[in-house]
Amino acid sequence: MIKITDVRKQNFEAIPIDSFWNVGDERELKMHRIHAYPAKFPAFLTTKALEFAETQGLCPEKIADIFCGCGTVAYEARRNNMGFWGCDINPVATLIAKAKSSDYKEKRLEEYYAIILDVYSKQTINKRIFTKANDRLKYWYFEEQYLDLYRLKSSIYASVPKRSKYLPFFLCAFSNILKPTSKWLTKSIKPQVDPNKEPANVLSAFAEQFKLMVKASNESSIADTPEIKIETTDFLATRQKKPTVDMIITSPPYVTSYEYADLHQLSSLWLDFADDYRDLRQGSIGSLHHDYNFDREVKRLNRSGMSIVFNLLDRDKSKAKSVAKYFLDIQKTTQECHSMLSENGMALFVIGNTEYKGIRMDNARHLAESLFDCGFKDVLVTKRKITGKILTPYRTENGCFTSNKSGKKIYSEEFIIVGKK
Ligand SMILES: C[S@@+](CC[C@H](N)C(=O)[O-])C[C@H]1O[C@@H](n2cnc3c(N)ncnc32)[C@H](O)[C@@H]1O
Incomplete structure (x- = not known):
């Protein structure tokens, strides 16, 4: 220095x-x-x-x-x-930061995950939801992925208590699958539609993301740490x-x-951080x-x-x-x-x-x-x-x-x- x-x-x-x-x-x-x-x-x-x-x-x-x-x-x-x-x-940044720095128990994560999937399987979604969706989201999604994501998001909110530290974990998982399931050009961090893209299946992407995050959480589990505030x-x-x-x-x-x-518009809109990401x-x-x-x-x-x-x-x-x-x-x-x-x-x-x-x-x-x-x-x-x-x-x-x-x-x-x- x-x-x-x-x-x-x-x-x-x-x-x-x-x-x-x-x-x-x-x-x-x-x-x-x-x-x-x-x-x-x-x-x-x-x-x-x-x-x-x-x-x-x-x-x-x-x-x-x-x-x-x-x-x-x-x-x-x-x-x-x-x-x-x-x-x-x-708010997208702090959601990820919170999910990263909390201490999670694997058993609890698995339990919540099972409940989310169960709620998801029992839910029926009216197709009109897509017609009424935010225009910007309609721009980024095909109807099929949009409806599946909508269903997944409501299943998460219905399964994990609002004040639980487990909620940021699942919302973060949800947030990270928003791009692969959309028309957003895969390798680009900038907002750009890929006309040839086949968006990923929502439930498979969520399952993969969940597995990755559980592994990550197990890699370094530390209890009783001093206060972390974000x-x-x-x-x-x-x-x-x-x-x-x-x-x-x-x-x-x-x-x-x-x-x-602009770069985080999908997460901001889906997670209701803003009606207009701008x-x-x-x-x-x-x-x-x-x-x-x-x-x-x-x-x-x-x-x-x-x-x-x-x-x-x-x-x-x-x-x-x-x-x-x-x-x-x-x-x-x-x-x-x-x-x-x-x-x-x-x-x-x-x-x-x-x-x-x-x-x-x-x-x-x-x-x-x-x-x-x-x-x-x-x-x-x-x-x-x-x-x-x-x-x-x-x-x-x-x-x-x-x-x-x-x-x-x-x-x-x-x-x-x-x-x-
Ligand atoms: C270079 S990035 C930091 C990345 C971070 N070191 C990491 O590893 O993720 C700068 C960050 O500053 C944030 N930022 C910009 N203006 C800000 C402000 N007025 N108050 C707080 N954060 C702000 C951006 O949202 C962005 O996440």
């Missing part, structure tokens, strides 16, 4: 890769694969972060992931017998009360990358949809943010506004992190630089400067190589994500940035 003394003079690109952060020392547990989630980071980064904290004399009892996504850090905290607090604005909320919402923690391990959303709400874009950091006063707020940008935004203004004003909003949100994020940490606490961020229309989005420098500005005593930085990235790793000329190899390669490395309070 390099200790930064002057952000403006620091050449971030020249920072060498530290192989310590590149790969994990053990196989990733199945629990981390129970549900697809874009931008999930590898679980071993949590282990590495905790090892690193120890070298700095920090033995955290309670950790947080303020953008907890599908609960990678939450689950690892549980495995390490640590208290955890996490939040994410996306909230569905906007981290930057001013009324949001946050706990004090010893360490934050997180990966912020990327600058204007993709709309998480409503869930609101407040999501990095979204292109926002409402704020650019002329007034832009003055709050730090120097690194300001220079990127002003470079962009000439080429793409609307993009410049979105990027400015992103940087402002990240600045607020670092302030909130600072106030959440206990004395001598530490915040560790995993973040990558990107490029748009030839302009470097120096997210790492911007974040490091933000950490200094809000009072972190020391800021340390290193770089890691990304291996096995499941996302589309290229960008087109216009900066859009693509898997076309002629595009510009991105994210082959990313930064680990640490702020010490």
Whole structure:
């Protein structure tokens, strides 16, 4: 790790890769694969972060992931017998995170599963339900799969008590079969219909998913762990009360990358998180949809943010506004992190630089400067190589994500940035 003394003079690109952060020392547990989630980071980064904290004399009892996504850090905290607090604005993310970090008894899971199947077999569904369905869902499903999913969802709700920790388990299983049973192009994380797809059978997909999740749950069963709390909320919402923690391990959303709400529309609509999935874009950091006063707020940008935004203004004003909003949100994020940490606490961020229309989005420098500005005593930085990235790793000329190899390669490395309070 390099200790930064002057952000403006620091050449971030020249920072060498530290192989310590590149790969994990053990196989990733199945629990981390129970549900697809874009931008999930590898679980071993949590282990590495905790090892690193120890070298700095920090033995955290309670950790947080303020953008907890599908609960990678939450689950690892549980495995390490640590208290955890996490939040994410996306209800699909927190559903997965809750399912991952709860302790389940196999016998109970099997009992609920049998009841669900029994209820399902006895249910009759009126075909008119499809005619009355949400238009967006009708767009994604054939009638047969839609009706089977509808029946399965009502069977789950009829079988598992509302307040039971077992409900997120079964809803998470349901959520992860929504894509294979739909017309959504299998290999794409983006919403795209595959006209040639034969959607999977609902009950078979559910059975397979259930088996996988039971196996995952048995792989690492830990009882009596300290408190794990996961909230569905906007981290930057001013009324949001946050706990004090010893360490934050997180990966912020990327600058204007993709709309998480759009990627999870099937789950959001099926699970009634929204009538219109686009409503869930609101407040999501990095979204292109926002409402704020650019002329007034832009003055709050730090120097690194300001220079990127002003470079962009000439080429793409609307993009410049979105990027400015992103940087402002990240600045607020670092302030909130600072106030959440206990004395001598530490915040560790995993973040990558990107490029748009030839302009470097120096997210790492911007974040490091933000950490200094809000009072972190020391800021340390290193770089890691990304291996096995499941996302589309290229960008087109216009900066859009693509898997076309002629595009510009991105994210082959990313930064680990640490702020010490
Ligand atoms: C890079 S992902 C984190 C992935 C996570 N590390 C994992 O392994 O699943 C960033 C997350 O930030 C969330 N997010 C975006 N804006 C947010 C906000 N205002 N408050 C809380 N979470 C937010 C997104 O929904 C997304 O899940």
